Amino acid sequence: MPVESHAVSSASELAVDIDGLVMAYGDKVAVDGLSMQVARGSITAVLGPNGAGKTTTLETCEGYRRPQAGTVRVLGLDPHRQRRELLPRVGVMLQSGGAWSGVRAMEMLDHVAALHAHPLDTAMLHDRLGLADCGRTPYRRLSGGQQQRLGLAMALVGRPELVFVDEPTAGMDPQARRTTWGLLEEVRRDGVTVVLTTHHMDEAEHLADQIHIIDHGRLIASGSPTELTSGGHTATIRLVVTRPFPEGAPESLGAELGPRTSVTQLDARSMLVTGPADGSTLRIVSQWCESHDVVPESLALGRQTLEDVFLTLTGRELAE
Amino acid sequence: MSAQLGGFTPAPGAAPFARQVATQARMEARLMLRNGEQLLLAIVIPVIVLVGGVLGAERLGLDLDGHQPVDVLAPGVLALAVMSTAFTSIAIATGFERRYGVIKRLGASPLPRSGLLLGKVLALLNVVALQLVVLVVVGLLLGWRPSLDNPPVSIGATMLAVAAGTWAFASLGLLVAGLLRAEATLALANLVYLLLMVGGGVVLPTSSYGAASAVIGWLPSAALGDAMRAALVDARLDLTAIVILVAWGVLGTLLTARTFKWE
Numbered sequence: 001m002p003v004e005s006h007a008v009s010s011a012s013e014l015a016v017d018i019d020g021l022v023m024a025y026g027d028k029v030a031v032d033g034l035s036m037q038v039a040r041g042s043i044t045a046v047l048g049p050n051g052a053g054k055t056t057t058l059e060t061c062e063g064y065r066r067p068q069a070g071t072v073r074v075l076g077l078d079p080h081r082q083r084r085e086l087l088p089r090v091g092v093m094l095q096s097g098g099a100w101s102g103v104r105a106m107e108m109l110d111h112v113a114a115l116h117a118h119p120l121d122t123a124m125l126h127d128r129l130g131l132a133d134c135g136r137t138p139y140r141r142l143s144g145g146q147q148q149r150l151g152l153a154m155a156l157v158g159r160p161e162l163v164f165v166d167e168p169t170a171g172m173d174p175q176a177r178r179t180t181w182g183l184l185e186e187v188r189r190d191g192v193t194v195v196l197t198t199h200h201m202d203e204a205e206h207l208a209d210q211i212h213i214i215d216h217g218r219l220i221a222s223g224s225p226t227e228l229t230s231g232g233h234t235a236t237i238r239l240v241v242t243r244p245f246p247e248g249a250p251e252s253l254g255a256e257l258g259p260r261t262s263v264t265q266l267d268a269r270s271m272l273v274t275g276p277a278d279g280s281t282l283r284i285v286s287q288w289c290e291s292h293d294v295v296p297e298s299l300a301l302g303r304q305t306l307e308d309v310f311l312t313l314t315g316r317e318l319a320e
Numbered sequence: 321m322s323a324q325l326g327g328f329t330p331a332p333g334a335a336p337f338a339r340q341v342a343t344q345a346r347m348e349a350r351l352m353l354r355n356g357e358q359l360l361l362a363i364v365i366p367v368i369v370l371v372g373g374v375l376g377a378e379r380l381g382l383d384l385d386g387h388q389p390v391d392v393l394a395p396g397v398l399a400l401a402v403m404s405t406a407f408t409s410i411a412i413a414t415g416f417e418r419r420y421g422v423i424k425r426l427g428a429s430p431l432p433r434s435g436l437l438l439g440k441v442l443a444l445l446n447v448v449a450l451q452l453v454v455l456v457v458v459g460l461l462l463g464w465r466p467s468l469d470n471p472p473v474s475i476g477a478t479m480l481a482v483a484a485g486t487w488a489f490a491s492l493g494l495l496v497a498g499l500l501r502a503e504a505t506l507a508l509a510n511l512v513y514l515l516l517m518v519g520g521g522v523v524l525p526t527s528s529y530g531a532a533s534a535v536i537g538w539l540p541s542a543a544l545g546d547a548m549r550a551a552l553v554d555a556r557l558d559l560t561a562i563v564i565l566v567a568w569g570v571l572g573t574l575l576t577a578r579t580f581k582w583e
Binding site: 064084090092096097098100101102107111112114115116117120156190191192 | 327328329330331332333334335339340343344347351354355416417420421422424425427428429430431432
């Protein structure tokens with residue numbers, strides 16, 4: 001039977017369509033009315049701190065969990081009720097584990113390959129992921145980064161239309177991260193949709209066409225990296241002062257800066273200000289400090305990053 | 321990037337079910353045989369029990385209902401081997417498969433759960449067959465002469481006992497593995513194996529336990545041992561023992577189906 005790639009493109013343009021998803025464990029709500037879409041052929045990053053609900057969302061898309069409320073469609077299918085139909089078409093990389101402790105790396109990949117109809121050449125895949133030297137190494141003796149790369153190989157080997165990769169570069173050295181990023185970009189170029197979770201903004205910024213930032217199980221921002229960071233036209237100022245700010249400081253500074261600027265208090269002695277990159281912001285901030293008897297310890301000016309976006313939206317740092 | 325253009329172009333699809341099951345069975349059998357502890361349990365301990373039992377019995381001049389010790393011990397040791405693989409090995413392997421996320425990962429592959437289970441059963445039967453061949457050879461070398469009164473009945477009854485015993489013990493092994501953490505499964509599966517080997521009527525006939533035999537006779541270990549001895553010592557089918565094994569198999573399967581968690 002020939003491979004019907006045309007059937008794929010004629011279907012819906014959305015690879016993933018999540019609408020109002022709610023997932024709770026006991027009384028702890030992990031996903032709280034999340035709605036988001038993933039376009040076919042894109043790399044989409046789901047960015048958020050640990051515990052934001054990223055893995056739960058992914059596992060619902062993979063059919064491991066039944067949505068408690070809302071709907072989830074993956075490649076137009078219900079991942080829970082039509083799981084058997086869906087699974088051959090998607091590749092899954094779990095956050096950790098997924099192989100017998102005594103199995104050899106190459107043997108494991110060959111095993112997963114044999115469950116598929118038209119698998120990739122496993123030796124080529126091993127090679128591309130820099131695993132050629134440890135093909136005969138038992139899984140338990142692989143480094144964390146090697147286990148991650150094998151996990152990625154297992155997700156790709158069945159030639160899926162869509163891969164879900166959960167924290168693909170956790171535990172990898174910078175070299176392996178670059179290799180992995182290059183591979184994911186190549187996979188996208190060949191028409192595979194990639195959905196990845198990460199809490200590294202550099203990863204999202206480098207790889208993703210589209211970023212969904214989630215926190216406490218809710219979508220708080222979506223857009224391309226350029227859209228989210230205003231294309232570098234937004235300036236950020238991190239202000240750290242010698243003594244705790246007086247009561248109502250963010251509001252008072254915000255009033256002076258005007259509506260195009262936002263002020264987020266990070267802790268007792270630091271604030272993040274984002275606004276137009278035209279020099280006036282910095283001037284107003286230093287004037288405000290002087291008139292409120294606040295002594296700056298440091299005043300760092302920068303281009304807005306995803307980290308700043310996250311900080312502005314939640315008042316918390318993204319990384320643990 | 322040097323790979324050929326289009327190397328990852330989607331071409332999804334599941335392999336035919338039979339090929340998936342065969343792949344899974346080969347892998348599981350290979351891993352079972354590669355694992356040192358499991359091999360110890362599957363071959364080494366039964367051989368030690370057989371050789372030690374025969375030498376010990378000869379030294380003590382033990383008489384087992386007028387039979388040569390090896391003739392009684394060999395079928396019991398075959399039963400022990402079935403128990404070790406079907407119960408202990410399966411429980412431990414499955415417990416760690418859950419722990420390491422293997423079952424979860426395969427759950428996202430085209431292999432359905434029925435295929436996973438079928439692969440496990442085929443791997444198990446393969447390993448049991450291998451064990452039986454080795455132990456029969458060792459037994460024959462020690463002078464074992466199975467009953468030749470009615471070979472078709474002996475062979476048929478043996479195969480039925482092995483099949484029913486494998487089913488009963490494998491369902492109980494999966495029950496333990498599905499309920500407990502991997503370490504607890506490891507400990508419990510080994511403990512139960514040891515207790516049954518010593519006091520479960522598997523190596524020695526149930527009748528040799530005196531007053532306790534009335535209780536021991538209901539254990540799957542004793543039922544399997546008795547069924548094997550009936551087949552290979554007396555050339556008959558011990559229907560009671562087979563019914564007891566089937567009852568354990570049904571019970572174990574129902575409980576496992578209700579309680580087993582794949583993750």
